[in-house]
Amino acid sequence: MQFGTVCIVGPGLIGGSIGLGLKARNLVKTVIGVGHRVSSLECARKMHAIDTGALQVEDAVGNADIIILATSVNQIVDLAKRIIPLMKSNAILTDVGSTKAYIVEQITSHLRKDVTFVGAHPIAGSEQRGVEFASKDLFVGATCIITPLDVQSKESETIAQLWRLLGAKVTYLSPQLHDEILSFVSHTPHLVASCLINAIKKEYLDCGSSGLRDTTRVASGDPELWVNIFKQNRENVIKSIDRFIVELNGFREDLLTKDNASLLERLTRAKDARDKIFSNNVTV
Amino acid sequence: MQFGTVCIVGPGLIGGSIGLGLKARNLVKTVIGVGHRVSSLECARKMHAIDTGALQVEDAVGNADIIILATSVNQIVDLAKRIIPLMKSNAILTDVGSTKAYIVEQITSHLRKDVTFVGAHPIAGSEQRGVEFASKDLFVGATCIITPLDVQSKESETIAQLWRLLGAKVTYLSPQLHDEILSFVSHTPHLVASCLINAIKKEYLDCGSSGLRDTTRVASGDPELWVNIFKQNRENVIKSIDRFIVELNGFREDLLTKDNASLLERLTRAKDARDKIFSNNVTV
Numbered sequence: 001m002q003f004g005t006v007c008i009v010g011p012g013l014i015g016g017s018i019g020l021g022l023k024a025r026n027l028v029k030t031v032i033g034v035g036h037r038v039s040s041l042e043c044a045r046k047m048h049a050i051d052t053g054a055l056q057v058e059d060a061v062g063n064a065d066i067i068i069l070a071t072s073v074n075q076i077v078d079l080a081k082r083i084i085p086l087m088k089s090n091a092i093l094t095d096v097g098s099t100k101a102y103i104v105e106q107i108t109s110h111l112r113k114d115v116t117f118v119g120a121h122p123i124a125g126s127e128q129r130g131v132e133f134a135s136k137d138l139f140v141g142a143t144c145i146i147t148p149l150d151v152q153s154k155e156s157e158t159i160a161q162l163w164r165l166l167g168a169k170v171t172y173l174s175p176q177l178h179d180e181i182l183s184f185v186s187h188t189p190h191l192v193a194s195c196l197i198n199a200i201k202k203e204y205l206d207c208g209s210s211g212l213r214d215t216t217r218v219a220s221g222d223p224e225l226w227v228n229i230f231k232q233n234r235e236n237v238i239k240s241i242d243r244f245i246v247e248l249n250g251f252r253e254d255l256l257t258k259d260n261a262s263l264l265e266r267l268t269r270a271k272d273a274r275d276k277i278f279s280n281n282v283t284v
Numbered sequence: 285m286q287f288g289t290v291c292i293v294g295p296g297l298i299g300g301s302i303g304l305g306l307k308a309r310n311l312v313k314t315v316i317g318v319g320h321r322v323s324s325l326e327c328a329r330k331m332h333a334i335d336t337g338a339l340q341v342e343d344a345v346g347n348a349d350i351i352i353l354a355t356s357v358n359q360i361v362d363l364a365k366r367i368i369p370l371m372k373s374n375a376i377l378t379d380v381g382s383t384k385a386y387i388v389e390q391i392t393s394h395l396r397k398d399v400t401f402v403g404a405h406p407i408a409g410s411e412q413r414g415v416e417f418a419s420k421d422l423f424v425g426a427t428c429i430i431t432p433l434d435v436q437s438k439e440s441e442t443i444a445q446l447w448r449l450l451g452a453k454v455t456y457l458s459p460q461l462h463d464e465i466l467s468f469v470s471h472t473p474h475l476v477a478s479c480l481i482n483a484i485k486k487e488y489l490d491c492g493s494s495g496l497r498d499t500t501r502v503a504s505g506d507p508e509l510w511v512n513i514f515k516q517n518r519e520n521v522i523k524s525i526d527r528f529i530v531e532l533n534g535f536r537e538d539l540l541t542k543d544n545a546s547l548l549e550r551l552t553r554a555k556d557a558r559d560k561i562f563s564n565n566v567t568v
Contacts, residue, residue, distance in 0.1 A: 123491060123493040124493060124494070125493075125494075142493065143490070143491060143493070145491065171491070181488045181491050182491065184483065184484045184485070184488050185484060185488060185489065185491050185492040185493070185496050186492075186493065186495055186496065188480070188483075189480050189495060189496055189499040189500070190495065190499075191532075191535050192476060192480060192499070192532070193499055193554070194535075194550060194551055194554035194555075195528055195531035195532045195535060195554075196472070196473050196476060196528065197553075197554040197557050197558050198531045198550060198553055198554050198557070199468065199472075199524065199527045199528040199530070199531045200468045200469060200557075201468070202557065204465045204468050204469060205469065205557060205560075205561045206427070206561065207407060207427060207429070207455070207465050207466065207469050208469040208470075208561060208562075209407040209408060209409075209426065209427070209469070209470065210408075210409075211470055211473060211474065211501075211502045212469050212470065212473055213562045214498045214499070214501045214502070215473040215474075215476070215477055215498070215499055215500075215501070215502060216473070216499075216554075216558055216562075217495075217498045217499070217562075218495045218498070218499060219551075219554045219555060219558050220555050220558050220559055220562070221555070222555075223548055223551035223552040223555055224548065226551055227544055227547050227548045227551060230539060230547060231542075231544060234539050234540075234542070237539055238536060238539050238540060240483065241532065241535070241536050241539075242536075243483045244479055244480065244483040244532075245529070245532065246483070247479035247482045247483045248475075248476070248479045248525065248528075248529065251475050251478075251479060251525070252522060252525050252526075255514060255518050255521055255522050255525075256518075256522060258515075258518070260511055260515060263511050263514060264507055264508065264511045266478060266482060267478055267503075267507035267510055267511060268507040269481075269482055270477070270478035270479075270481040270482050270500075270503045271478075271503060271504050271505070271506075271507055273481050273482070273484075273486065273489060274481050274500055274503050274504050275504055276489075277489045277490065277492060278492075278497045278500075278501075278504070
C-alpha cells in the first residue's frame with residue numbers, strides 16, 4: 001500500500017496497465033480513474049484497473065498522493081494546469097508522455113512550491129489503444145525514462161520505485177536528451193514506416209509478406225496521437241530524418257556505383273548492432 | 285506421388301520446408317537434397333525434409349522430374365548452367381529466388397528445347413536460415429509468384445499446382461513486374477530497416493522498444509544473401525528509394541512548416557492502407 005491513493009487520468013492501454021499492475025501487486029490503497037466516457041471507466045473498473053471512476057479531474061485529484069497523467073501528449077499540459085491548484089500538499093504529479101521537453105518546461109512553470117512534478121515515459125505499448133488491451137505486466141522488462149528536476153529528491157525516488165515495482169528498468173535522463181533519443185528510436189521509425197506504406201502502389205501491397213508487416217506495424221498506430229508527438233518533438237525529428245537520409249543516400253550511392261563491399265559493410269553493421277539489443281528475434 | 289522424384293538444391297529454410305511439405309502431404313516419390321555440408325544434409329534427412337543427400341548436383345539431378353534451386357540468388361544461374369545438360373527429357377527446372385528478371389533471362393538463354401524452366405518466388409521466410417527452422421506449413425497462406433515463359437504450358441501448371449498443394453496462393457507475373465513490386469514491398473523496406481539502425485548512436489539503442497524491434501527485424505537477415513538480392517535488383521531498388529524519399533521529404537516539409545493537417549493526412553493514409561492488408565496485427 002506504499003503509494004496511498006493514486007489518480008490515473010486516462011486509464012487506457014498505459015494508464016490501465018499501471019492501475020492493474022499497482023493493484024495486482026497490492027501497492028496502493030485506492031486507484032481513481034478519470035476518463036471522458038462512463039463506459040470506458042466501467043470497463044476499467046470491471047478489469048480491476050481502477051477502484052472508482054470520475055469524469056472530471058476536479059472530482060478526483062484532491063485526495064491523491066500521486067496523480068498520473070496518462071493521456072495523449074497534447075492534453076497533458078492543460079490537464080496539469082487544472083490539477084495543480086487542487087493537489088494536496090506534498091502530492092506528486094507525474095506523466096507517461098512520449099515527449100518530455102515541452103511538457104516538463106510547461107508544467108514546471110505552473111508548479112506550486114509544495115507539490116512536485118516528475119516527468120516519466122515508460123517505453124512500452126503497442127499500436128492498440130484502450131483499457132481492454134491493458135495488462136498488469138505490460139511494463140515488465142521495459143525501460144522507463146524519468147526526467148526529474150531534482151534527481152536526488154525523495155519524490156523522484158518514489159516515482160522511480162513505482163516503475164521498478166511494476167517491473168520496469170528505470171533510466172534518468174534530461175528532458176532534452178530523452179526527446180533526442182526518442183526521436184531516433186521511436187518517432188522517426190514510426191514516420192519511416194508510414195512513408196514505406198505510402199510509397200507503395202495500392203495494387204502492390206498484396207505481395208507484402210511478414211517482412212513488410214513487421215517493418216510497418218507501428219504505422220497502424222493512432223494518427224492523431226502521433227501528430228501530437230511529432231508536434232512536440234519537431235526539431236529533433238527533423239534532425240534524425242536528416243541523419244537517416246545520410247544513411248539512405250549512402251546505400252543509394254553504393255547501389256549506383258555497384259560498391260558491393262560497402263553495401264555488405266552497411267548491412268553487417270546494422271545486423272551486428274541490432275542483434276546486440278534484440279537477441280530474441282520473433283520469427284514468422 | 286504426383287510430382288515423382290524431386291531434387292532440392294539447397295535444403296535450408298525454404299528448400300527444407302518444400303521437402304517437408306511435399307513429403308508430409310505424400311506428394312512425391314522421393315526427395316533428393318543437394319548441399320555443401322554432410323551435417324546439414326544429415327539434419328535435413330533426420331527431419332524428413334529429404335530422403336537422400338548428395339554433395340554435388342552432378343550426382344543428384346539425372347533422374348529428377350522436378351529440380352528446385354533453393355540457394356542464395358547469386359548461385360542460382362551458375363547451378364542452372366551445370367544442371368541443364370544433365371536433366372532428363374521433359375524435366376522441369378524451377379527456383380525460389382527473391383529476384384527474377386536476371387535469373388529468368390540467364391537461365392532461359394542456356395535452356396535445352398526438351399526441358400522447361402519456371403521461375404518462382406514463394407514470399408515467405410524469416411531472418412533465420414537453415415533447415416532446422418524449416419516447417420511443412422511455412423507456405424500455408426503465403427503468396428507464391430510464378431513467372432513462367434509460357435503461362436499456358438503444362439509445366440507452369442505443374443509448378444503452380446505444387447505451390448498450391450503446399451498451401452500457397454499462386455500469382456502469375458512477368459519477371460520485370462515481380463522485381464519492381466518486390467523492390468517496394470521487400471527490398472527497400474529491408475534497406476530502410478538497416479538505415480534506421482545505422483542512423484542511431486550505439487548508446488541510444490538501449491532505449492529502443494518493441495516498435496524499433498519490429499521495424500528493424502529484417503535487418504537481422506543475412507548480409508551476404510541480401511547484398512546478392514540488391515545486386516540483382518539494383519535499378520528497381522534505386523527507383524523505389526527515390527519514391528520513398530519523396531514521401532519522407534513530404535513529412536519533413538510538413539514538420540518544418542508545422543502543417544499538422546497534412547501530417548495527419550499522411551499518417552491516416554498509411555494506417556488505412558496498412559490495416560487493409562494486415563488485419564491481424566501482432567501486438568506486443
